[in-house]
Amino acid sequence: MTAFLLAGTMVFAALAVFLKDMLKAVICLLISSVFLGIIFFRLNAPFAGVFEISVVAGLIVVLFILTISLTGGQKSFVEPSISLPIFLVLFFIFSYVLFVGIFRSGPAEEPVSMVEEYSKIGEVLWMGRALDTVGQISVIFAGVFVLLCVVGRKRDDK
Amino acid sequence: MINSALLNGWMYLYCAAALVFIGLYCILMRRNMLRLLIGLEIVSKGICLLIISGGYPHRLFLAQALVITVIVIEVCVMAIGLSLVIRAYEQSESIDIRTFSNLKG
Structure with a gap:
């Protein structure tokens, strides 16, 4: 089941890149996200x-x-497709290195220190990673500010 | 003999690497600006999968907190990127990235 979900995520992500129709590509991206969400649940x-x-x-x-x-999505794009073999070769080299790693490494030993320090996600967000939460709020405010600048500039032009 | 948990871990790592490669290919090789953002999204998916599988099973809460941070930043980047695409389309009636090559240097 896990392998099926992982394969589905990869296949639909690849379809989102290679399909010509933008709407179909975005729907493939949606399906890929749903598969990834199910993997997270599992x-x-x-x-x-x-x-x-x-x-x-x-x-x-x-x-x-x-x-x-x-x-409008604009389907009629002349996309370069020459470099796909280069990426495939790079990926197969990476896969080979990865599988050599699988066959050479033994079972992973779990360090004693790797014990969960927090019992709730709220504790992690508010106590352990409080600076991240402040960063998230800052990013959201920055995003809203940029959106107002980019979209609101049209009124000034008129 | 390969431990099944180890193999599962390598499967997640392999899938995350594949997602990052697919996203990088999309970012580097496509000229449609919407495709570039889709590629960024796919790279982000791979990174999220890597974080969660790396945190499984002992550091899951921490991994989830990091993934939530990544997703919030991703949403902001996508919203800004898509608003810039709309703005660029209004300016030049095109979302081809080569249209904006006169912006360089």
Whole structure:
């Protein structure tokens, strides 16, 4: 089941890159996000799974579809396809190195210190990684500010 | 003999690497600006998978907190990027990245 989900994530991500129609590509991206969210749930990470499905598969895809409807998507692009073999060769070299690593390494030993320090996600967010939370809030404010500058500039032009 | 947990870990690592490669290919080789953002999104998916699989099973709360941070930043980047795409389309009636090559230097 895990292998099926991982393969589905990769295949739909690749389809999102190679499909000509932008709307179909974005729908493939949505399906890939849903597969990834299910993987997160199966890895006992429900909060990450909920965020992945609701925010990435929901909000971002809606933003993409809105942009495609405003710009038309523009299917007629001359895309360079010569470098795909180079990427494939690089990826196969990386895969070979990875599989050699699998066959040469033994079972992983778990260090004693790797014990969960927190019992709730809230404790991690507010106590352990409080600076990250402040950073998130700053990024959101910066994003809103940039959006106001970019989108609101049209009124000034008129 | 390969430990099944170890093999599972390598499967996640392999999938994350594949997602990052697919996203990098999309970013480097496509000229449609929407495709560039899709590529960025796919790279971010690979990174999230890597963080969660790296935190499994002992540091899952920490890994989830980091993934939530990554997703929040990703949403902001996508919103800004898509607004810039719309703005660029209004300016030049095109979302081809080569249209804006006169911006260089």
